[in-house]
Amino acid sequence: GNSVTQMEGPVTLSEEAFLTINCTYTATGYPSLFWYVQYPGEGLQLLLKATKADDKGSNKGFEATYRKETTSFHLEKGSVQVSDSAVYFCALTTYSSASKIIFGSGTRLSIRP
Amino acid sequence: DTAVSQTPKYLVTQMGNDKSIKCEQNLGHDTMYWYKQDSKKFLKIMFSYNNKELIINETVPNRFSPKSPDKAHLNLHINSLELGDSAVYFCASSLAEGAAEAFFGQGTRLTVV
Numbered sequence: 086g087n088s089v090t091q092m093e094g095p096v097t098l099s100e101e102a103f104l105t106i107n108c109t110y111t112a113t114g115y116p117s118l119f120w121y122v123q124y125p126g127e128g129l130q131l132l133l134k135a136t137k138a139d140d141k142g143s144n145k146g147f148e149a150t151y152r153k154e155t156t157s158f159h160l161e162k163g164s165v166q167v168s169d170s171a172v173y174f175c176a177l178t179t180y181s182s183a184s185k186i187i188f189g190s191g192t193r194l195s196i197r198p
Numbered sequence: 199d200t201a202v203s204q205t206p207k208y209l210v211t212q213m214g215n216d217k218s219i220k221c222e223q224n225l226g227h228d229t230m231y232w233y234k235q236d237s238k239k240f241l242k243i244m245f246s247y248n249n250k251e252l253i254i255n256e257t258v259p260n261r262f263s264p265k266s267p268d269k270a271h272l273n274l275h276i277n278s279l280e281l282g283d284s285a286v287y288f289c290a291s292s293l294a295e296g297a298a299e300a301f302f303g304q305g306t307r308l309t310v311v
């Protein structure tokens with residue numbers, strides 16, 4: 086079946102450090118891939134997405150590239166800020182899993198000033 | 199102006215009680231969801247509706263009964279609450295089944311004592 090695996094947290098970094106959160110997926114067909122972010126006490130919101138191989142999604146300084154050959158969609162940011170502290174979820178949808186967004190287990194990110 | 203709103207935000211109740219959580223979206227979306235987030239932040243889909251029709255019921259106990267009076271509303275009723283039902287419940291909506299970005303409500307933190 087379809088699934089998403091992302092690196093376990095928590096991840097703690099200093100402000101201005103480089104961030105990578107790994108995400109790999111298993112899917113039949115051609116999935117669309119997403120990163121969602123959940124700030125404390127809030128619901129999830131879409132951070133970025135990519136709908137086909139080699140697409141790069143980007144938003145707020147975050148980037149992720151859809152790599153079909155390695156079935157990965159790693160999230161990166163060159164210089165993190167305290168305000169980036171949140172839980173990050175990798176997710177996918179496919180035509181065969183219509184009406185269901187499949188989420189990874191989430192990675193908690195904490196940024197020290 | 200809130201896109202997806204759910205009420206109440208917090209719900210504390212005793213075991214055995216029956217409670218409801220309401221969800222409304224003003225985005226004109228056809229598809230709505232209920233997700234359960236446990237204490238480790240893991241997100242699990244419970245139900246998906248498309249145009250008031252049930253699409254997904256992910257092996258949720260039949261104490262949980264969703265009701266969609268129209269496509270802008272998807273309420274969740276829970277009978278005979280158990281301690282294990284304590285979690286954060288998120289309502290979400292998307293434009294179409296599966297492929298599109300989902301918009302989440304702020305969550306309802308349910309505590310069963």
